[in-house]
Every structure is written in structure tokens, then in C-alpha cells.
Amino acid sequence: MSQSEPRAAGKFKSRRRASRATALSGPSCRGCWKPERDAAAPPPASPSGSGHLQQRELSPPATARTRLAGNVLNTTMSTNENANSTAARLNRFKNKGKDSTEMRRRRIEVNVELRKAKKDDQMLKRRNVSTFPDDATSPLQENRNNQGSALWSVEEIVKGINSSNLEVQLQATQAARKLLSREKQPPIDQIIEAGMIPKLVGFLGRTDCNPIQFESAWALTNIASGTSDQTKAVVDGGAIPAFIALLASPQAHISEQAVWALGNIAGDGSAYRDLVIKYGAIDPLLALLAVPDISSLACGYLRNLTWTLSNLCRNKNPAPPIEAIEQILPTLVRLLHHDDPEVLADTCWAISYLTDGSNDRIEVVVKTGVVPQLVKLLGSGELPIVTPSLRAIGNIVTGTDEQTQIVIDSGALAVFPSLLTHPKTNIQKEAAWTMSNITAGRQDQIQQVVNHGLVPYLVGILSKGDFKSQKEAVWAVTNYTSGGTIEQIVYLVQNGILEPLINLLSAKDSKIVLVILDAISNIFLAAEKLNETEKLCILIEECGGLDRIEALQSHENETVYKASSNLIEKYFSAEEEDQNVVPESTSDGYTFQIQDGTPGTFNF
Amino acid sequence: MKYKLNFNCTRYRNMAKRNAEKELTDRNWDQEDDAEEVGTFSVASEEVLKNRAIKKAKRRGVALESESGGAFKGFKGLMVPPGGGGLAGFGNGTSIKPLEGLSNGSTMSSVSNLAPAKTTPEKKVTFGRITANGPKSPLGTDKKATDPKTNGDKQQPSSSGPSASAYHRQLAALNCSVRDWIVKHVDTNPLCDLTPIFKDYERYLTSIEQLPGNSNDGSGQKQTPAGPATRGPSQQPQDEAPPEKRPTSASAATSTTSFHFGQKVDGSVLGPLGSGVAASFSFSPGNTGMFGKSVSQASPISSFSKVPEGHADGPANERKGADEEESEEPPKVIVTEVKEEDAFYSKKCKLFYKKDNEFKEKGVGTLHLKPTANQKTQLLVRADTNLGNILLNVLVPPNMPCSRTGKNNVLIVCVPNPPVCEKNASIPVTMLIRVKTTEDADELHKILLEKKEA
Numbered sequence A: 001m002s003q004s005e006p007r008a009a010g011k012f013k014s015r016r017r018a019s020r021a022t023a024l025s026g027p028s029c030r031g032c033w034k035p036e037r038d039a040a041a042p043p044p045a046s047p048s049g050s051g052h053l054q055q056r057e058l059s060p061p062a063t064a065r066t067r068l069a070g071n072v073l074n075t076t077m078s079t080n081e082n083a084n085s086t087a088a089r090l091n092r093f094k095n096k097g098k099d100s101t102e103m104r105r106r107r108i109e110v111n112v113e114l115r116k117a118k119k120d121d122q123m124l125k126r127r128n129v130s131t132f133p134d135d136a137t138s139p140l141q142e143n144r145n146n147q148g149s150a151l152w153s154v155e156e157i158v159k160g161i162n163s164s165n166l167e168v169q170l171q172a173t174q175a176a177r178k179l180l181s182r183e184k185q186p187p188i189d190q191i192i193e194a195g196m197i198p199k200l201v202g203f204l205g206r207t208d209c210n211p212i213q214f215e216s217a218w219a220l221t222n223i224a225s226g227t228s229d230q231t232k233a234v235v236d237g238g239a240i241p242a243f244i245a246l247l248a249s250p251q252a253h254i255s256e257q258a259v260w261a262l263g264n265i266a267g268d269g270s271a272y273r274d275l276v277i278k279y280g281a282i283d284p285l286l287a288l289l290a291v292p293d294i295s296s297l298a299c300g301y302l303r304n305l306t307w308t309l310s311n312l313c314r315n316k317n318p319a320p321p322i323e324a325i326e327q328i329l330p331t332l333v334r335l336l337h338h339d340d341p342e343v344l345a346d347t348c349w350a351i352s353y354l355t356d357g358s359n360d361r362i363e364v365v366v367k368t369g370v371v372p373q374l375v376k377l378l379g380s381g382e383l384p385i386v387t388p389s390l391r392a393i394g395n396i397v398t399g400t401d402e403q404t405q406i407v408i409d410s411g412a413l414a415v416f417p418s419l420l421t422h423p424k425t426n427i428q429k430e431a432a433w434t435m436s437n438i439t440a441g442r443q444d445q446i447q448q449v450v451n452h453g454l455v456p457y458l459v460g461i462l463s464k465g466d467f468k469s470q471k472e473a474v475w476a477v478t479n480y481t482s483g484g485t486i487e488q489i490v491y492l493v494q495n496g497i498l499e500p501l502i503n504l505l506s507a508k509d510s511k512i513v514l515v516i517l518d519a520i521s522n523i524f525l526a527a528e529k530l531n532e533t534e535k536l537c538i539l540i541e542e543c544g545g546l547d548r549i550e551a552l553q554s555h556e557n558e559t560v561y562k563a564s565s566n567l568i569e570k571y572f573s574a575e576e577e578d579q580n581v582v583p584e585s586t587s588d589g590y591t592f593q594i595q596d597g598t599p600g601t602f603n604f
Numbered sequence B: 001m002k003y004k005l006n007f008n009c010t011r012y013r014n015m016a017k018r019n020a021e022k023e024l025t026d027r028n029w030d031q032e033d034d035a036e037e038v039g040t041f042s043v044a045s046e047e048v049l050k051n052r053a054i055k056k057a058k059r060r061g062v063a064l065e066s067e068s069g070g071a072f073k074g075f076k077g078l079m080v081p082p083g084g085g086g087l088a089g090f091g092n093g094t095s096i097k098p099l100e101g102l103s104n105g106s107t108m109s110s111v112s113n114l115a116p117a118k119t120t121p122e123k124k125v126t127f128g129r130i131t132a133n134g135p136k137s138p139l140g141t142d143k144k145a146t147d148p149k150t151n152g153d154k155q156q157p158s159s160s161g162p163s164a165s166a167y168h169r170q171l172a173a174l175n176c177s178v179r180d181w182i183v184k185h186v187d188t189n190p191l192c193d194l195t196p197i198f199k200d201y202e203r204y205l206t207s208i209e210q211l212p213g214n215s216n217d218g219s220g221q222k223q224t225p226a227g228p229a230t231r232g233p234s235q236q237p238q239d240e241a242p243p244e245k246r247p248t249s250a251s252a253a254t255s256t257t258s259f260h261f262g263q264k265v266d267g268s269v270l271g272p273l274g275s276g277v278a279a280s281f282s283f284s285p286g287n288t289g290m291f292g293k294s295v296s297q298a299s300p301i302s303s304f305s306k307v308p309e310g311h312a313d314g315p316a317n318e319r320k321g322a323d324e325e326e327s328e329e330p331p332k333v334i335v336t337e338v339k340e341e342d343a344f345y346s347k348k349c350k351l352f353y354k355k356d357n358e359f360k361e362k363g364v365g366t367l368h369l370k371p372t373a374n375q376k377t378q379l380l381v382r383a384d385t386n387l388g389n390i391l392l393n394v395l396v397p398p399n400m401p402c403s404r405t406g407k408n409n410v411l412i413v414c415v416p417n418p419p420v421c422e423k424n425a426s427i428p429v430t431m432l433i434r435v436k437t438t439e440d441a442d443e444l445h446k447i448l449l450e451k452k453e454a
Helices: A004-013 A015-031 A035-040 A047-056 A061-075 A079-097 A100-116 A119-131 A141-147 A153-161 A166-180 A188-193 A196-204 A210-224 A228-236 A239-248 A252-266 A272-277 A283-291 A297-314 A321-335 A341-354 A359-366 A371-378 A385-396 A402-411 A412-419 A427-440 A445-453 A453-463 A467-482 A486-492 A498-508 A508-531 A531-540 A545-552 A559-571 A577-581 A583-596 B046-050 B073-084 B093-103 B108-119 B123-136 B142-143 B147-154 B157-188 B196-208 B218-223 B225-235 B245-263 B269-281 B293-298 B299-313 B315-327 B438-453
Strands: B347-354 B357-370 B377-383 B390-395 B402-405 B409-414 B429-435
Touching: A153 A166, A153 A188, A153 A196, A166 A188, A166 A196, A188 A196, A188 A210, A188 A228, A196 A210, A196 A228, A196 A239, A210 A228, A210 A239, A210 A252, A228 A239, A228 A252, A228 A272, A239 A252, A239 A272, A252 A272, A252 A283, A252 A297, A272 A297, A272 A371, A283 A297, A283 A321, A297 A321, A297 A341, A321 A341, A321 A359, A341 A359, A341 A371, A341 A385, A359 A385, A359 A402, A371 A385, A371 A412, A385 A402, A385 A412, A385 A427, A402 A412, A402 A445, A402 B142, A412 A427, A427 A445, A427 A453, A427 A467, A445 A486, A445 B046, A453 A467, A453 A498, A467 A486, A467 A498, A467 A508, A486 A508, A498 A508, A498 A531, A498 A545, A508 A531, A508 A545, A508 A559, A531 A545, A531 A559, A545 A559, A577 B123, B157 B196, B293 B347, B347 B438, B357 B390, B357 B429, B357 B438, B377 B438, B402 B438
Parallel strands: none
Antiparallel strands: B347 B357, B347 B429, B357 B377, B377 B390, B402 B409, B409 B429
């Protein structure tokens, strides 16, 4: 019944989540309109499938998920959550009044704000925006106020929580949760300073009163979604084991809230992530997914779980313990075959984090056999899924040649024509980066790149991509020329790589200039072996390369100067007969002839 | 910073895998990255530059894309050549080089003719001009590409003699006048409108082109392409792009070229044709032509394609003028090189001799190997001048040290005749023969080894 309630709350709380929700806003949101699934297999505690559906349709992308959950519950709200349900309804109402453009605008504003603000602040702001922006003006506001638990002062809350009356404690906790969920400046620090955290953590264990477990879990989730200091306050209050215990709650909404809270704590950084793991969160978390068919789980519930698992995979320095990873991975692989776009996206993110590391970490992932499915998602066309799966694939090909080969064998290269011409420049860049690591591989791997017709696409990026993509393509070319066979290099040149490559020689980034010069000298080495140095010289000169290389001798970077000077000396040395051979004798004759003419004959 | 690679190393082989540059997470992936500007590199301070040896690269004389565009191309075309001296615009290293390779001393005079063209300092400019002139300018330089075969077919070198030089004088004078006028007026007022001059220019040019002896009908000739020569220019290069075809056309062009050479000495004609040839020639049919296609795409096509364009657009009369001009104009006629008819091997080279442990230049010329009556081989290097001064004339004795060195040099030791140093006329000297390419050097070396054994 009240299951959706926690989700609604949750959305306000979690900073990671909030940001994620924003990120996924566009396409993924659409993906969750899956009436069949909802209708066919309503989650145990979920009252109405239709409610889900409607909710989704109504909800603007950024906050769709949480709000949707809240709404669903409202329709079938149980007693002690009236206030919450009202709020949730309010949300829905409010969102209904807004078109998605408006919501998008708001989100963009927030994003801009976020980028300027500190990371921790970002989360709060974003969260707030998605929650109660219009409460004050809402016609239903009064109703909520009448409930009595809304808009308490912190003092009143402290007093209520410290009361010995459970009912009062519940009311006060609910009031606290509401304050902490409000848009502007939730009084997180005041609640902490008032010493409420140990009390709230204590309420988590009140199995005799589910509502207070739920309200305190929600409140603590929102506190934990704040700054690292605020998260620390929650952890120091002993919340981790308490939340882990709640994972096994028979009340799905309480269990879900615990999942959420643990996600926020683990998402804070490596230390708390490992602490959560150390307290044994993984087993009960995975147990929640150990059902024969994960489609039988409520959509929101599943998303929360996936997201929390992804937080357990997140962050480096240090990376999560490898045993923990090995334990989580089979579940991730399973989730990767699910059909919910948000679940897929978060799972791909988790895998992208796990593959961002040393080769043995990559190996742990690769050996689960997940790569073919990743490649499939790579071609899904859904940006929120393509982005993390491309990153994951890109990470894997930084590994050994064998690991790279698995990616190739899974058919990844067939997706690259569309990735390398993707409308999003970030995707182009990531795809070009991935290519650069494949061309850094064995010659037969370079050949696969050739066979898939990708060289012209690299030329395309080099010619027309944004600069960041161009740089990655430059790396791809240099690696290719460094490791490729002569025939492969010839093929590259035949595809017109020289001109766009050379055009980038005037770029500001001296590092990339050096990489280009390196590619050129690699190509020269190949030409030398074919005795075609002259032809290459002509080609380079023809596309203006000689002028550019010459000019680089004035580069402020000494290494660039030397590299360009070396190239000229080696291949374009004026020493050769050409300049000296013919000129003198001839020029005499010529000059003579000119002087012979009679200027002035023509009058202008 | 996350790159596994260390950027200081210049070789990336086997170490080329790089981690992602930026951490990407579900939190930041949707944020727009700040676009990075390509920018332009910063130049070192004058202080630093003073201490650097800035090398000037050798130009092979290829057309530059950048030169071929722009509203002022015609203008530029006119401006520059006069500066370089008369028809200098044709000076094009590329054109000459392939020709050398082809003609190989069989026609000394032709080589010497080309020489003047080479003098022109800036090929870019040259080319810019050629392309520029293509469509609109009356100079019609571009016609040559088509003309060559024409010339080859009908023109005798002798025919181009006197009238050509007269024409040239006039043209040079015209160009100098234009240049001076432009310099003067632009100096006075950089904002002035130069259109009238070019109208005048066109008129004058037509008038000198119509002088007796210049009256070839270029367009007519073009339409009757004879033999292989036609091929390159007349066909759309793009059409014959496939690499396999290249060698064919290359050889065709080649033969044409040498043909011209023998009979006709038209520097301007050779210029553009040569550039086309250069590219195609450079991959000999025997070669697999690894870079063949690319070359064909890039150099021959670009040089070819531009030229034909010019043709297509150029009004017939313009073309006529150009044809005549070219056919008349034999800078080479002036230089009468001494031919060595009986040489079995000839090659352009640059000769150095070693003195005080460093090589000094003896001169530029053509090396000939000739059989002598007593079964020996005579090595003769004549300067590429009118006089054909002998730079070296020795026998190739069996014991002559002879080795390949460097990229394109052959080293021999002999008692030079004429002596390099009057005082020690009989002391053996190390001579360095530099030829154009590595292959040439290999060939020369091989022949010398064979002949000295004989």
C-alpha cells in the first residue's frame, strides 16, 4: 500500500539519485511507460498498475520516477500517511500543470546552478527543485497544513521526537521528514545539531511501529543525501547497520527506503562504500533480487536497488574490494538483461565503473560473459544506455589484447559507424577514444577496424569533428600507424588521412601536435620501406603540410620544434639537388630574357 | 592525466592504450562539456627563435589547395609571375623532376630548357597562378596540360625558335608593366580598383598573341589528341581514379612527356603537365603503387583536375592564346646543351668533391656513362649549361672504389679530370655523385660496379 510513498520521499532525499534522475530525464523516462509490465505483474505492494502508468505519463522527465511512485500510492493511501499522500498528490497536481518544457527549463537552470556550486550543494538543490517548488501556492496546501504535521518548527520537532509518546514521536518524525524534503534550505544542520540523528536511527529499529521506521528512514535518507559532513553524521549515528537490518523488513516500502539510504551513504565515497560493504550490506541487497523473475519486482523498487548496487561499484582510490565485485557481478549481468531502461542504464554505469581500472579488474568483468550484452546495448540507440555502455566498452579495450578481442568478437565494431557519426559530440569523442585503443592493439585487430570500414569514419571525425573528438581520432591514427602493417598504413593514406591530420598541426594543444608529427613520421617509415618517400613528400606538400611543419619550427614548445625540424631534415631537406641543381644556370638565361624585354611598351 | 601513456615518449608502440581522460558517471554525463577550441599554437619568443636553426623545406612543387581558391586568384596569378620574372610562373620543381627522370639525358636540350623554369622560387605561387588562371584569366597557363600532346604532334622545336622568343619578350614586358603599374598604384592607394588594368591586360595579351608566328589554333589541336598524351588531361581524373589504372595513365603521360621533350621545348607547357605527370609517374607501373591510389587522389587528380577545369571554362580564344604562347616559348632554345649520343646511361646529378674533409660542390650536370673503344667505360659529367662544361671526365678502372652512401649518393675515388685542385692534379680525390632518388643512386652504383668489372 504505502510502498509508493517511500519512493516519493526518496526522490527528494537522494542527491545521487536526483542527479541521476535528471540525467536520465529524456529518453529513459519514456522507456518506463510500460503498461504491460506494470499491469501484468503489479509489484506485491503496489496498489494499482494504472496508477503507475498515469503517473509516468504525467511526470516530467527529471523527476518522473520518484514522483510517480508517490502518486501511485496516493490513490490507495493508508491512514497514517495522509499527509504524505497529500503531498504526493500535490506533486502530481503541480506537475500536471506544468508542461515538460517548463520542467526542462527549470532543470537546465538548476543544472547551470549546479555546475557553479559545490558538488554537495548541487545535489541538494537539484533535489529540492524536483520536490516541492510550488507548495506555497498550491490550493491543496491548506489541507496538508491541517494535518498538523506539516511545517513544524525545528524546535517543535525536537520536542516531539524527545517526547516519550510514540504517537507524538511519529508526528514529529514525519514533520522532520517534510522539513527535510522542502525545496529551500532544508534544515539538515539544525536537525543534526539538535542531536536528532541517534534518535532517528533508534526509530529505525521500532519494528513495533512501521510508520515511524519509514518516516525516520526517509528523514535520514535525506540527511545522508547532503554534504559529506552530513552523511558522516548519519553514519556516525550508527545508521549503516540499522539500515542493513531494515533491508529484510517485510514492509517493501521500508525495505526500499533502506536500500535508498544505503545508496546515499555508499555513494558518498570509497570509505563509506567500503564501510557499507563491511557491515554486510551486499548479501541482503542481492537477496532482494534473488527472485526467479526480476520482472516481478516493482519497477521503482528495482531501480532503487540497481542504483544502490551501482553506488557500491562506484569510485576509485581505492576501487571496491574485488571479492565484493565478484559477488555483485552475476546480479548485474542479470539486470543487464532486464528491459527497464533506467535499470539498464544504471547497470551499465556500474559496469563502466568496474571496468575503469587495471586489467585484472577488467578481467573480472569480462569473464562473466557480459560483453556481448553490453555490445547489444551499445547499439540500443538510447542515449542514457549508450553512454555508459560505450564507456564500459571503451574501458575494456584499454585492457589486454585478449580482452580487446572479446569486444571485437562480440561485434562491437559494427556499431561504430553510427557512434562515430553520432549527433552527440560526446559520443563521437568516446567512440573515437575507443577506436584509439583498438588501433593500439594487434595488427589483426587493426585489420578488423579496416574490415569494418571504420577508417573513413576516422577521417570524417578528423575533418569535421569537434576538437576533443579530433584529438581522440588523432590518437587512433597515431596508434594505427605505430602498430599497423605497411599495407594498413597505405590504406589509411589512401583514405585521405593526411589532409585532415595535417590541418590539425596548427592546433594550440602541443601534445596533440606531437602526436600528429609522430603519425606522420610513422607513415614516412612505411613509405620508405616502399621506396615511396617522394610520393609521400608530394602528398604532404600538396595538402599544405610542408608549410605547417615548417612553421612548427617556431613553436614555443621545444619538443615540437625538434620533431618538426627532424622531419624536414629527414624528408624535406633542401640539400637535395633540386633547389640547387638547376637554378643558377637557368636563372641566368631567364633573367637575361626578361631584361631583353622592353617594359614600358604597354601603357596603362 | 589519466592516460596510461606518458606523453614524453614519442613512440607509442605497445604502450598505446590510454584510459579515458575524464571520469564519466551517471551524474555528469549529461552535462555539456565546454567545447575546446582548436586554437593556434604559440610561437616561441624571439629570444628562443634566434637560437633555433629554422630549416627551409624543399618544395617538390605541388599545388596547394589553399592557393587555388579565392576571388583574387587571377589577380595573384598576374602579380606574382612578373615578380619572379616573366613567365616564371611555370617554374615548377615537380614538373621538372619527373621529366628528368624520363628524359635522362636523351634530350639534353630539353633538360636545360626546363632549368629556367625551375628557377622560380615559389611553386605555390606558380600553381596558384595556374589554377587561378584556369577559368578566367587570359594568361591561359593552364592550357598546357592539354597542349602538350598537341605540341608534341605538330610542333617542331625549330618552329618555336625566333617567334617564340619575340613573343616572350613581349609578354615579359607586358607583365613587367602590369606589375610596375600595380605596385605603383597600390602603393599609392591600396584601395584602388584594378579591374581596368586587367581589361587592358587582356587586350594587350590578345594582341601579342596574334602576332605572326603565334598563330596556332590551340583549341583545334586540343580536339585532336594524338596518342597517349591526350589521356591525362582530357579525361576526368576522377573517372580513372582506380589504382590499377594509374600506372597505365602514368606511363602514358610519361611517354608523352618525353615526347614533348624531344621535339618541343615549351617550359610553360611542361609546367602543368609535368605536375600531373610527376604524380602519376612517380609510381612506376612495376611498382605495386602502394601509395598509388592516394597519390592519384591527391596529387595527380588535384593537379590534373584543376587544369581540365580551366580548360572547360576557358573560352576558346583564351586558350588559343595560351597554346600559342606556350608553343612559341622555348626558354630552352637558348640553352644548347651538349648531347652525348652514345651514352648508355645518363642521369642528372650534382657533383661534389672532397676537400679538407668536407664535400664541396663541383656543379650540377648530367652524368653520362659511355663505352670506349677499348671496352672500358667513360664517366663524363657535363654541366647543365650552354657550354656544357665538363665537370668530370674519367675512365672507370676496375679498381676504382665505388660505394653507395647516404640516401641518394654514390661515392667514387678517382683522379679527377679536370683536376679539382691545380696543385695536386694527380692525387686521387673522393667524388660524391648525388642523384635524385635512392633508386637512382642504387642503379648508378650497380652499373658502375658492373662496368668496372668489365
